[in-house]
Amino acid sequence: MTSLRDQSNESPFPASALELGWWGVLPPIDRAGKRWWLPLSDTAMVAVATAISASDAQWSDSNPLVTRRVTSAFLDDPPLLLFALLRWPGDDFVSATELAEWFIGVAPSEFSAGEWIVSAPRITKMHQHRWSRLMARSRTTEPKDWIASAAEWLQVLGPVVESDWIERLPAVIWDGSPEPKPKLEGSRLLQRLARARERELATENSLSVLAETRKLAAAKQLAYGLSHEINNPLANISARAQQLARDEADPQRQQSLQQIVQQVYRAHEMIAGLMFFANPPETNRERIDLNELVREAGDEFRSIASGVDIRLLVETASDPALVMADRAMMLEAIRVLLRNSIEAIGSGGTVVLSMERKEAPSRNPQWLIHIADSGPGLSVDASKHAFDPFYSGREAGRGLGLGLCRAYRVAQLHDATIRLSGGLAGCVATIAISE
Numbered sequence: 001m002t003s004l005r006d007q008s009n010e011s012p013f014p015a016s017a018l019e020l021g022w023w024g025v026l027p028p029i030d031r032a033g034k035r036w037w038l039p040l041s042d043t044a045m046v047a048v049a050t051a052i053s054a055s056d057a058q059w060s061d062s063n064p065l066v067t068r069r070v071t072s073a074f075l076d077d078p079p080l081l082l083f084a085l086l087r088w089p090g091d092d093f094v095s096a097t098e099l100a101e102w103f104i105g106v107a108p109s110e111f112s113a114g115e116w117i118v119s120a121p122r123i124t125k126m127h128q129h130r131w132s133r134l135m136a137r138s139r140t141t142e143p144k145d146w147i148a149s150a151a152e153w154l155q156v157l158g159p160v161v162e163s164d165w166i167e168r169l170p171a172v173i174w175d176g177s178p179e180p181k182p183k184l185e186g187s188r189l190l191q192r193l194a195r196a197r198e199r200e201l202a203t204e205n206s207l208s209v210l211a212e213t214r215k216l217a218a219a220k221q222l223a224y225g226l227s228h229e230i231n232n233p234l235a236n237i238s239a240r241a242q243q244l245a246r247d248e249a250d251p252q253r254q255q256s257l258q259q260i261v262q263q264v265y266r267a268h269e270m271i272a273g274l275m276f277f278a279n280p281p282e283t284n285r286e287r288i289d290l291n292e293l294v295r296e297a298g299d300e301f302r303s304i305a306s307g308v309d310i311r312l313l314v315e316t317a318s319d320p321a322l323v324m325a326d327r328a329m330m331l332e333a334i335r336v337l338l339r340n341s342i343e344a345i346g347s348g349g350t351v352v353l354s355m356e357r358k359e360a361p362s363r364n365p366q367w368l369i370h371i372a373d374s375g376p377g378l379s380v381d382a383s384k385h386a387f388d389p390f391y392s393g394r395e396a397g398r399g400l401g402l403g404l405c406r407a408y409r410v411a412q413l414h415d416a417t418i419r420l421s422g423g424l425a426g427c428v429a430t431i432a433i434s435e
Contacts, residue, residue, distance in 0.1 A: 022039050022041060038154070044077050044079060050069055071096045082154075087110070147171075231271060284328075287323070290369060294316055297353065310345055316354075337404075341375060355369060416432055
């Protein structure tokens with residue numbers, strides 16, 4: 001920004017029309033159906049931004065430091081001073097402090113409307129040359145002379161100004177001692193804006209954490225309610241169905257009763273999965289070889305996959321994949337992902353379970369467990385919510401139910417990550433855990 005320049009060594013007239021940093025125009029001055037526009041300099045832009053950020057409902061209680069900064073801007077920028085005086089609603093006399101405090105208070109309402117930006121005239125190089133010459137001349141005169149030359153500023157972008165209007169402008173009493181002109185005011189403004197954004201991001205992050213905490217609390221409460229209120233009726237339904245199946249001679253009825261038992265087990269597993277997600281047990285970590293878990297899971301699901309005409313390929317690492325983990329939990333996470341892939345394909349496809357070691361200079365090496373399938377792909381939205389137990393937008397052909405939530409919880413408990421990526425060609429689930 002041009003506000004970083006050392007103005008004390010500048011020549012009386014700018015070397016170029018843009019040397020003084022014209023950013024546009026201030027809101028227009030309306031009077032008797034006519035409209036005038038004053039330029040927005042870099043000094044005015046910083047002052048206005050400071051005033052807006054510090055504005056309060058009670059403008060008489062403005063921050064003294066901000067008031068001094070705006071007052072200093074009035075002493076450094078004739079268009080900004082004239083803009084404030086032409087809009088000042090008070091008497092024939094006004095102190096610089098009072099004018100600055102009022103300006104800070106009204107800045108948000110003065111600059112929030114967008115009509116003046118849309119209707120602003122086109123700024124040409126000729127306009128910028130005239131403003132720059134007026135600004136250069138103002139450096140050799142006193143602020144009271146700026147007010148007398150207000151018509152010259154207004155007529156650059158506006159009709160002829162009536163002399164009696166300018167004569168009725170209030171006189172300014174320059175009270176107090178404005179702070180020395182800061183050389184890095186633009187940098188300070190950027191710092192304040194950056195800090196404000198940091199506070200916003202911190203607030204957003206806190207809200208996200210709070211939402212996640214409440215989600216887990218709701219899941220825990222729901223899981224306990226389901227386990228007490230539904231598990232007992234399910235157990236009775238299962239027991240009655242099994243008893244009837246033993247005494248049933250009709251094969252079709254016996255098959256229907258077996259399906260009832262299977263669905264009861266499925267509902268029970270869903271409740272257990274939700275309970276695990278909301279309130280998992282403590283991990284029992286030991287040094288294990290992930291290759292063994294991958295082989296064991298592959299052997300367990302190979303017959304299941306072949307029963308629905310699905311090729312299950314298992315590729316382990318050539319070296320031991322040693323990590324500190326709860327063996328039972330990690331094996332269950334792999335099972336969940338394998339089951340999800342097989343169910344997604346349905347029949348006639350391929351699932352590849354493989355291992356990969358990944359090294360990075362900024363962290364410990366990681367072992368990656370990939371489960372790739374040829375089933376329906378995942379949309380970006382579905383991949384974001386795949387591990388959310390409350391997500392209702394499940395895609396046809398892929399369950400994405402509480403089993404994945406269970407796998408996600410296992411990864412969390414091991415400071416690991418789990419992700420799903422997919423497209424039209426299928427889906428790849430990856431567990432990444434550090435050595």
